[in-house]
Amino acid sequence: MTNWQSFDPPEAGQNRSARLAALRAQMADAGLDAFIVPRADAHQGEYVAPSEARLAWLTGFTGSAGFAIVTATTAGVFIDGRYRVQVRAEVDAADYTPVNWPETKPADWLRQALPGGGRVGFDPWLHTRSEIESLEQGLGGAGIGLIAVERNLVDAIWPDRPAPPVGAARIHDESLAGETAASRRARLAETLREAGQTAALLTLPDSISWLLNIRGSDIPRNPVVQSFAVLSDSGELALFADAAKFDPMVRAHLGNQVSILPPDALTAALRDLPGPVRLDPQTAPEAAFRILTEAGTEIARDRDPAILPKARKTAAELSGMAAAHRRDGAAIVRLLAWLDAQDPAKLTEIDVVQRLEQERRAEGALDISFDTICGAGPNGAIIHYRVTEATNRTLSPDQILLLDSGGQYADGTTDITRTISLGAAPDAARAPYTAVLRGLIAISRTRFPTGVAGAHIDALARQFLWAQGLDYDHGTGHGVGAALCVHEGPVRISRISTLPLESGMILSNEPGYYREGAFGIRLENLIAVTPAQSEPGREMLGFDTLTLCPFDRRLIDASVMSPTETEWLNTYHQHVRTELSPLLDGAARDWLIRQTHPLT
Template identity: 45%
Template sequence: MSSYADRLAALRVQLSKDSLDGFVVPLTDEHMSEYVGSYAQRLEWLTGFKGSAGSAVVLPEEAAIFTDGRYTLQVRSQVSADQWSYQSVPETSVAAWLKDHAPAGARIGYDPWLHTAQWAKMAKEQLAAKGAELVAVDRNPIDAVWADRPEPSKARLVVQPEELTGQSSADKRHAMADWLKGEGADAAVLAALDSIAWTFNLRGADVSHTPVALAFAVVHNDGTADLFVAPEKVDADVKAHLGNGVRLHGRDEFEGFLEGMNGKLVAVDPERSVAAIAEALTRAGARILQRRDPAVLPKAIKNKVEIAGQKAAQARDGASIVRFLKWVEAEAPKGGLDELKASDRLEAFRREGGMLKDLSFDTISGSGPNGAIVHYKASAETNRPIEMNSLYLVDSGGQYADGTTDITRTLLIGEPTGEMRDRFTRVLQGHVAIATALFPKGTRGTQLDSFARRPLWEAGLDYAHGTGHGVGAFLSVHEGPQRISPAGSSQAGGDEPLQAGMILSNEPGYYKAGEYGIRIENLVLVVPVDVPGAEKEVLGFQTLTFAPIERRLIKKDMLSAEEIAWVDSYHAEVVEKIGPQLDDEHRSWLVAACRPL
């Protein structure tokens, strides 16, 4: 269809045919994924919104799109205000908006394969207050009008060897079986794609930048499992790797399998499983035990092998970043460099290392005002030149077989203003506060988040995103359950106690709409810390990411002696870890970029 207005009109015609007065469109797939395959990009197809979190509601006479603070600017640039009203989360929600806008007696459709049972229950209650009804659809009405909708990926599964995972799939499944026995349960449903990849030591290529395969699984209390995946994805190597303890089925057989679990007590994650799973089990006469997916926490707590792999990947990635930083410094003053050329060259530097599997997300390459768009993605329409006397923000990462990287640097092109230096230094102070934090075991990310914001708060400033997210081991660049975020944030998960072995990002920022953005991001590992005389177990962070921080943007007189010492020590470690990977010319540049403050 020629325009987003045409698509919205076609959907309204289809809703009328389906006897519906509205429809809810989330940005997810049947696995509640953050990043989804092209076949599931229904929100983007309908609205033009290209962010990684959002949802929409279509009624006969009005439509609304819902995003959080990360996408306030982006949604307005990509989605037409003529057809859509912009709604901010968490100030409102889809269910709350429907309660106010759906007419009495309305039938509002939802796809039970794209929402949790919790969400459906809440939305039903909100609509009931208006005398309206939430209706599960058998077929998503967007699919009926999306004529050229892509097919799901047919990419083959790949075995992730034990020398990189540090634990066999059989051992992981038996640990789950012991947990199930302790709960008195017969089985657990695994619906999250990264949980399935981790549990079975498999990787895939069905979602851009996330090495997972479209699959469902049921793990039983004897350590065996049923894996539901398209047969063409499975070769002899994968079958041999899985062994006799894993029974293979087509992905389309999953719902029928659930309907055969009569009398079983089945653990289902209410956050990571869609409503259709609970409905199938209920139809079967199974009992549902609401518990968190048993892969989530052990996946987040990296073992020694995974930590070693992550450190190797970070060091390799850091060498690519240094080559890029030196290249930008040389090329930008010549003119002709823009956001797309820069991000393409950064990817090329990573690929030249010979071990890159994929990027870990679409590179955020933001020059000047585009840097103030938190999750900006450069396109032919938005591409800006990287101009003199400006800031250039680049947030990027790589997927390597031994680890997943994510790093942000803010580059100075030309001369900074005093305000730029002030804001950059405050962001740096927040970054150092997290990097050096010591905290008792049991501390949650919500308790640490304000450490990073305090220097900005003192100047009446803030940023509208979390300070840190979990990161997988050659898996999702955004991994739960741990994160560092404000209490009550729409980016949930900050209430998980931090444990040794978890990896998180440390990424405070500052964004001046229409002018520039600043973010400094490294990955950190939670480690035990020996504190003399401590009466509790103490944890802290070990920095994993190594690349220069822009010295010319630092106002040294704003920093404490301890903060200066951290910057100098960090830069010395950058030279130590990255220098040996570089030729003489790049090493000399690195030494100069990392000289003490």
């Protein structure tokens, strides 16, 4: 077993009823009728440190998005379409009721749970201003008040809560970033001056890590330094983080214009800031807004100044991502060649995950970019399935395997999904697999004018599934960081994303289909937004594919594919062969050549 991923099952839930009872006692003592327990930490990151995993500790639900609302008599765990199978396996139905979200809004649920009105407690450090405003608006006229608590009620009943992480920071070399940290600070400071703002509070660790050209080890899979920062319009920056994270070399890299202060100094520093201070209502905690308001400081509601510059990758970042994908592609091909040569009945999901992590490590991966999703048969239908010793399934030649994984390299971050037939392709899977593949190709081939957003092209990936009466309950693509977080905002390909796509942005392209109790299908490549051939006066963009790995020919129904789709697939496979052949030898290279022959 590697040390990259723990396969221990989630903590047994025999004492979760006692935890729920203890929380309700805390609510009664505080005069609260309900309390909200989010998945998020104060930084609003997707992944949280063990010390911040309140939702999992209380309920047993381990997904990367969701929240719970607890009243004196009922408790709901709110989950989106990715987790509706998983939540039923992880939470005790005697204590918690899964709630389909966002179809059911928390305000509507609270109106039903508290028909006579009441007081709903929340931790202002764990919710953004936008979240609280939306909830307040939804509760208007219901006689339900939102009460900010000084100490989180879950923390009060968590006796062995882990300490905050103190992972070592490291320098992210300028050759990989394509710009110095001083230049980035100066560029964002100019943005503040142009807007008439004196300072900005940065709360997203990936924004701060990008800005300072540093990487960290506080959060598994995400090489960020957990911290807050205040950037002034002069370019000076106050970094609020444990000083133990920074050795002398990193301190020298940060320079004299960056000061390191303890995390608990943030509140006082915010009170002393002259305004206007830039706060992003989508990412900054409600507590920051309250601190500045109480101090009488003018607040400028504006986007995190780093979030869009970070999404527009530099030439060096794009080059690093391409190089990382070549090595990652070699690792995946070696894994798939090995898997094809095995008797699947002698392997388990964990065996595949361990072997893949070993192949990535051999290619220089520093970590995996998220816990590998390796679901055989019905486990593949759990969209964000995570194998444990308790759920580990033996493979079977009559099933398909969904393998979604990624690596963190010094020069880039990868994320790839392939769905693999473990024997003869099941008839029931061929039509949806081909529809998913055609959707991926449609996104890959599209050209679009500037100003087009993810919402405008999301349907391209779904059209062939829709024609069969099928669909999937997740977005088609998320932003990806360059040697940073595998899920990076704010750009997405989804029905609700209105942010225009820009050259240099990197996204995933991952349509899917899931048949509960039977199988899951997802295919994913990473794509970079690039300039495309344009007519005069009409600037166009398109996508370049970064991921290098064949698709499983056994699952493709070539008879329904158009000539242009077949041409794209054959060209892609030839490109994969050209790029990866020099990195492979023996059985893996032979396997690659067989898998990349033209589809006829």
